[in-house]
Amino acid sequence: MMKMRQALLKTIGTAAAILTIGGVWATQVRAQATKRTKVVFWNEMTGPAQQKLNEFVKEFNQSQTKYQVVSQFEGNYNEAVQKILNTHGTDASPAVFQSMDISTSQIYHSGYTTPVQKFVDQDHYDIDKISPVARAFYSEKGKLLSMPFNTSQPVLYYNATLLKKYHITPPPTDPSYSDITRVATQLYQRSHQKVKGLSVEIYGWLFEQFMANSGESMANQADGHNGTPTKVNFDTPGAIKAMKWVQENLKSGALMNFGSGSSASANEMAAFLSGKLGIFLQSSADISQLTAGTKDKLGITYYPHPDGQKANGVAIGGASIWISNDKPATVQRGSWEFIKFLMKPENQAQWQAATGYLALNKDSQQEKVLQELYQKVPAAKVPSEQLSKTKPDETNSGVFLQGLIQERTLTQTAMDQIYNGSNIKNSLQQAEDAMNTYIKSNNQANGVK
Amino acid sequence: MEQQVTNNSKKLKQLPQNLSSLKTVSYDVNARDKLHAIWFLGPSLLVLAVFVFYPMLRTLYLSLFLTNNLGKPTVFVGLQNYWSLLTSSSYLASLQATFVYVIAVSILTLIFGLLLAQAASFKVKGSNFFRTVFSGTMGVSVSVAAIFWLFMFNPSIGLLDQIASVLHLPVINWLTQPGWAMTAIVISTVWMNLGFTFLIFFGALQTVPVNLYEAAQIEGVSKSYQFFHITLPMISPTVFFVSIITLIESFKSFGLIDLMTAGGPNNATNLLVYRIYQDAFLNGNYGLASTESVILAIIIAIFTFLQFKILEKRVTYQ
Missing domain, CATH: 1.10.3720.10 (MetI-like)
Structure with a gap:
């Protein structure tokens, strides 16, 4: 019995060894046969966006034999920026990476990247197909630094079913502040104060958009598009109008303050999905979550604008894709090929349908998958329309400034104060002073005169 | 009881002598002890130096500088950060x-x-x-x-x-x-x-x-x-x-x-x-x-x- 067991074990052991050796040999042969150039791609996508992105990577690798893109998840946007800057020039650094909107100036000034404009020119790539508003955000003096990728726009969501229930006329597609006040107040009163009318999250991005939509620059040097900014301006007429609008709705009780940070947006979303909140301002990328989370009919409008003036258009949010310059030319070429693949009309259309981020290729709108989406959720078309309608100028192309995270922290603190009843001008002025001190020492540290 | 007290005082009187004799002997012992001590403490000191003391000193050093967008200290500002x-x-x-x-x-x-x-x-x-x-x-x-x-x-x-x-x-x-x-x-x-x-x-x-x-x-x-x-x-x-x-x-x-x-x-x-x-x-x-x-x-x-x-x-x- 014992002997038999030993013999059996030996056989199994030998067989396993042979299989292992064979397997190793086989993979080596396969590797030699293909010899692809490895392109490491860092990204910060989670949930459905991560799934879809990994599908793209797989499809790209199958679509050609020269490059092998390896996708690596790097945590949240903020952490990724630090990792990218700290690993540059080492073996651990990525060849191509995704970095958030407000890190654009910082990444560019690190000098660690090859502007994608170089490849656009080499290939005579038809860049006009890509949304000009999105491009303007990631450009420096007409030169495209990185390729806009997951792109969203701030929009206004409302619960159309609730409005119908209380016999309220929905807001127009391009609403003014007073249009929204009307709907929010009616909803709050007719529901006997059970449904809050409106929420504007304490979120620096939204604050920036109030200024952009009023046609005002936040930083000097034309929001940094003409040179390194040395000062910011927070207490502009547009910003003050927006904050007055908020305070007015707070006073009437129609506006619900959910605070700031990730818990705020989660609470806001929960309130909207459970029918306790009628209207809120948020990223267009929330659409898929909103349509999946409630049976109520979803309404979407453009970002609201001040009364008595036309909407100037809002900037985008999201992230773009950069090419590192610490890798050999072949790897950089591979990165560019991958970027081109992502920007194909059919892929951009699928991306929007799967995630809620907007398709940036103009030809994507004709794709079947988007047509179907618009048929199912007609409101889903509104963010794309807002994006294509906007003419990029110096005030709605983002702020090209290092230290935008600090700007958001400070404007959020000011909003906090204003939402709790402080004087608008004082709070904004205080934040502005703090930001200007920050910019001064930051410019000094970075050798900007 | 009394005996004990006198005993103790005797001992006390002897003490200086003892101490001086100890001193001559203790020199060698100390040298060897020091060597031992280094062997025993060395590894942990090294670890502490790398992972505790160096970061502490580095923090102190960085606190006197402005850092650029790559996190490198560029401009010495003394106590300005504190101020x-x-x-x-x-x-x-x-x-x-x-x-x-x-x-x-x-x-x-x-x-x-x-x-x-x-x-x-x-x-x-x-x-x-x-x-x-x-x-x-x-x-x-x-x-x-x-x-x-x-x-x-x-x-x-x-x-x-x-x-x-x-x-x-x-x-x-x-x-x-x-x-x-x-x-x-x-x-x-x-x-x-x-x-x-x-x-x-x-x-x-x-x-x-x-x-x-x-x-x-x-x-x-x-x-x-x-x-x-x-x-x-x-x-x-x-x-x-x-x-x-x-x-x-x-x-x-x-x-x-x-x-x-x-x-x-x-x-x-x-x-x-x-x-x-x-x-x-x-x-x-x-x-x-x-x-x-x-x-x-x-x-x-x-x-x-x-x-x-x-x-x-x-x-x-x-």
């Missing part, structure tokens, strides 16, 4: 908020931990069950606790506000009103701390000799008198230990704040450690963050020193 922090109203507000938080959390954790431990040590039916429940928060991670409390404090579907509306009490926006946000964070932190504190106190209570209580009972002394004059002095080393640990831990609080309020509203819960995180890892402002770290280290050192000075006088070690 700008100590004159900034928002930093001073953070400092104040941190003191309020630390003191509230430490005191409440001690009181409730002790109360629970005392309650659980009465031998009644089902006390085992409560002992398990009371120490339960030890097994709860910060993120789970944050999700739980976020739900409790949720302004539209939160349990607390639902209870309030049923009882026709005013609804509180726990996490968005500056005053209440601090209260909410203190409640959640104390809740998190209770499991550990309870366990330590419960253990300490079991070590108090029963005969002391029996004697007290015979004397007809009240329960509260027993608690303050027997229990508390007997477990005072534990109280001291827990108070120091809680104090230092609360100075370093981060997780709940990051997950629940992110320092808001209006910086009401922007405690020192969270500020350091924001300045270093969000703003990439390592110079300023280093300055804040140095200041925090000094504050913790002062507090710990004071605790040793003041509290330890009241501690009775057996």
